[in-house]
Amino acid sequence: MATNKDSNPWSPLQAPKELAQKLSLDPQTLLLASSDFGFIENKTPLAVFEPSSESDIIDLIKYSNSLPNPFTIAPRGQGHSTHGQGLTNDGVVLNMNGLGDFRNGSEIVVYDEYVDVGAEQLWIDVLRATLKHGLTPLSWTDYMYLSVGGTLSNAGINGTSFRFGPQISNVLQLDVVTGKGDLVTCSPVNNSELFYAVLGGLGQFGIITKARIALGPAPTRVKWLRLFYTDFSEFTKDQEYLISFHEKTETRGADHVAGYILANLPPPRDVSFYPEQDLPRINSLVSKHGLVYSIELGKFYDTNSQSHIEEELAKLIKGLKFIPTFAFEKDISYEEFQNRLRVDIEFLRSNGLLNVPHPWLDLFVPRSRISDFNEGVLKDIVLKQNIPSASIIFYPMNHNKWDDRMSAVTPDEDIFYALGFFRASFANGEVEASEAQNEEILEFCKDAGIQAKVYLASYKTQEKWVEHYGSKWELIKDRKDEFDPKKILSPGQKIFN
Ligand SMILES: Cc1cc2nc3c(=O)[nH]c(=O)nc-3n(C[C@H](O)[C@H](O)[C@H](O)COP(=O)(O)OP(=O)(O)OC[C@H]3O[C@@H](n4cnc5c(N)ncnc54)[C@H](O)[C@@H]3O)c2cc1C
Incomplete structure (x- = not known):
């Protein structure tokens, strides 16, 4: 916030009447806006703004700009950040949620090749609306109850990214209210600088109010496999084979390629995918080896491809070096597959296990250094320190599916891996221990010259951000000055x- 020492800080009580009506000072509302999924940071805003149109957002931003001491504005989608990225304690939280109620049915409109959606919409609702037309977005996150604006401000990745790129690579057009209060429609050919700025832009340059997302034909069912490895290099070799399949052959390859690491750490360990009767032998494999690596493969099909799906799948996994007795398969509907994390999250919620700190760490690790990462981080830090991590994801993506003109940053290699530690801290001192471990992992990478980039980063100083953005920092600074x-x-x- 630009501060002017001669003026007092702003108070919501000074707001003009039209805006004041939409600024909530209700203690319960302020409390809900003062934390996020992470439950690590806590900041109480001065007020929560409930817009009923894009014009309200424009008015709020212009009003703040007009003050000698402008207040900050933090757009909030689903508040699923983990380290306070959507919070403010010297300004207003902009609750994007209510916007849909006022769009009169225009919140999700499906066309033949794309869907126009309000940025406050949840991806699950986008999926359900498009499926009615036999269509689907192509790139996903694992969890579907995130807002469109929230994931597009980061990148939006999962096992579909290797093929279609992150969600930000699948956007055709955006409506954005800039930090100056201008409503701008932008695309790769129209106001392109703003378009590229806000995609992966961490909410720094404008509020996304609408997005046009590319669609393709929707499959109806999915063959969902998990294949176990105890050898790290076989595991990564096979993952990389699977993500290059489309480029190298005429045959349709996998549609979803991800990976999990089962580590011999204290519970909880997420084993919800596997049949109950297999859990003892899975647990003993993990105890014996310390780390077990699992490829998650999804192959989509429909009535047209049903007759040859088994044959295609067999061909695809033939030659992979997984342990044959540790291969697990499910066959579920496409919607169930995309919404697969819901069951686990609901289980946690209904057992009161969700409102605890989540000291997560997400990293992009360059392919050339993944064995060093396996030895130095997974074996020497994570296994030795014995801090619970419910789920660890690890899978490769193709750099050529990302667009470097966007604000997101990745390692500068053709292939890089997404690593995610999904932790929930229940015991005293566990959150501090996890955060210290996160720091140690970053330090290890730095000392070992591993050019990893944090995804969903939460640095505390500008110096760290300058380091994070590297050669992109000047561009990010110029974009901030402009928008x-x-x-x-x-x-x-x-x-x-
Ligand atoms: C259970 C869970 C699973 C997840 N799975 C994945 C996954 O598979 N893949 C993945 O990539 N990520 C995943 N994430 C991370 C998630 O994508 C980000 O945390 C994302 O920001 C969540 O969206 P949100 O609507 O909750 O955003 P919020 O937390 O509300 O906001 C995030 C940031 O974006 C800004 N912002 C929000 N809306 C807008 C807007 N309309 N315009 C401009 N800026 C805006 C906010 O100010 C804030 O800085 C997951 C998170 C959780 C908690």
Whole structure:
């Protein structure tokens, strides 16, 4: 926030009447907006703004800009950040959620090749609306109850990214209210600088209010496999084979390629995929080897491809070096597959296990250094320190599916791996121990010269952000000066505030 020492900080009580009506000071509302999924940071905003149209957002931003001491504005989708990225304690949380109620049915409109959606919409609702037309977005996150604006501000990745790129690579057009309060429609050919700025832009340059997302024909069913390895290099070799299949052959390859690491750490360990009767032998494999690597493969099909799906699948996995007695398969509907994380999250929620700190770490690791990462991080830090991690994901993506003009940053290699530690801290001191381990992992990478990039980063100083962006920093700074010169938007990222 640009501060003017001669003026007092802003108070919501000074807001003009039209805006004041939409600024909530209700303690319960403020409490809900003061934390996020991470339950690690806590910041109480001065007010929560409930817009009923894009014009309300424009008015709020213009009003803040007009003050000698502008207040910050933190757009909030589903509040599923883990380290306060959507919070503010010297400004207003902009609750995107209510916007859909006022769109009069225009919140999700499906066309033949794309869907127009309000940025406040959840991906699960986008999926359900498009499926009615036999269509689907192509690139996904694992969890579907995230807002479109929230994931597009980061990247939006999962096992579909190797083929279609992150969700930000599948956007055709956006409506954005900039930090100056201008409503701009932008695309690769129209106001392209703003388009590329906000995709992966961590909410720094504008509020995304609408997005046009590319669609393709929807499959109806999925062959969903998990294949176990105890040898890290066989595991990664096979993952890389699977993500290059489309490029190298005429045959249709896998549609979803991800990976999990089962580590011999204290419970909880996410084993919900596997049949109950197999859990004892899975657990003993993990105890014996310390780390077991699992490829997650999804192959989509429909009535047209049903007759040859088994044959195609057999051909695809022939030659892979997984342990044959540790191969697990399910056959489920496409919608169930995309929404597969819901069951686990609901289980946690209904057992009161969700409202605890989540000291997650997400990293992009360059392919050339993944064995060093396996030895130095997974074996020497994670296994030895014995801190619970419910789930660890690890899978490769193709760099050529990302667009470097966007604000997101990745390692500069053709293939890089996404690593995610999904942790929930229940015991005293566990959150501090996990955060210390996260730091140690980053330090290890730095000392070993592993050019990893943090995804969903939460640095506390601008110096760290400068390091994070590397050669992109000047571009990010110029974009901020152009689109949000008073540094009003998304202060919780701590890049400019
Ligand atoms: C259970 C769970 C599973 C997840 N799975 C995945 C996954 O598989 N893949 C993946 O890539 N990520 C995943 N994430 C991370 C997730 O994509 C991000 O946390 C994302 O920001 C969540 O969206 P949200 O609507 O909750 O955003 P919020 O947390 O509300 O906001 C995130 C940031 O974006 C800004 N923002 C929000 N809306 C807008 C907007 N309309 N315009 C501009 N800026 C905006 C906010 O100010 C904030 O800085 C997961 C998170 C959780 C908790």
